[in-house]
Amino acid sequence: MKTCCKPRPTNAAPMDADRFAGICKALAHPARVKIVNHLKELNQCICGQIVDVLPLAQSTVSQHLKILKESGLVKGTIEGPRTCYCIDRQVLAEFKTMAMQLGEKDRIDE
Amino acid sequence: MKTCCKPRPTNAAPMDADRFAGICKALAHPARVKIVNHLKELNQCICGQIVDVLPLAQSTVSQHLKILKESGLVKGTIEGPRTCYCIDRQVLAEFKTMAMQLGEKDRIDE
């Protein structure tokens, strides 16, 4: 795995292509995009509520949630027998910032 | 081949998660993010210029370009023995719009 992050001459956001690509990868599946939207709509919810909405097995949804958690976009807190998921608004904002920078002057880069 | 996302009972906005996820997938690799940035910086360029910049074989770069082309983010026009690549600004703008909508009220969805 290569990290491609040279030191940058001070920029508002020292973002790198790896990070942006990583979040894109987490969003590179329709089910996960829908999960993010669903999460934001309900503000927070448990795994079962997502299973009810998607035509996927519980284990598959759990896997998708894991991937989203690993990307940082989603965080989950255990509450008794269930886990409450919600969007990490900061990471989502970070992603949006990087998306807007894509291909622009003060762009993200290696 | 299974499309994991069945047709859903009608919804208003035809802006779909599949499209957004598809573009994200194209950007889900650091090399492709760098290619997009490089393309936008040079406005346009040929494959060889990208090969010079990335630590990848020519065939690999060609593959990445193909993926970017298929996503619509990049278009290439053949010019003699070489192909001139450039960003499709419209598709890039579309992506940015969808990214900003991610998780918002008038969000993209199925």
Add this chain to the structure above:
DNA sequence: ATCGTTTATCGTCGATTAACGATTAGATAA
């Protein structure tokens, strides 16, 4: 027609992904 340049495609390999059912683990309820 042949050469050189540039890019696309083919074939292969190992690694990863997506999906599922089955199982396990945790916490609460009876």
Add this chain to the structure above:
DNA sequence: TTATCTAATCGTTAATCGACGATAAACGAT
């Protein structure tokens, strides 16, 4: 205790990805 509910994990399968070298295709120049 046992039972129930929820979620995570395991194990498997088929498919896709990322990378490369080798080859082919397209064109301009000689």
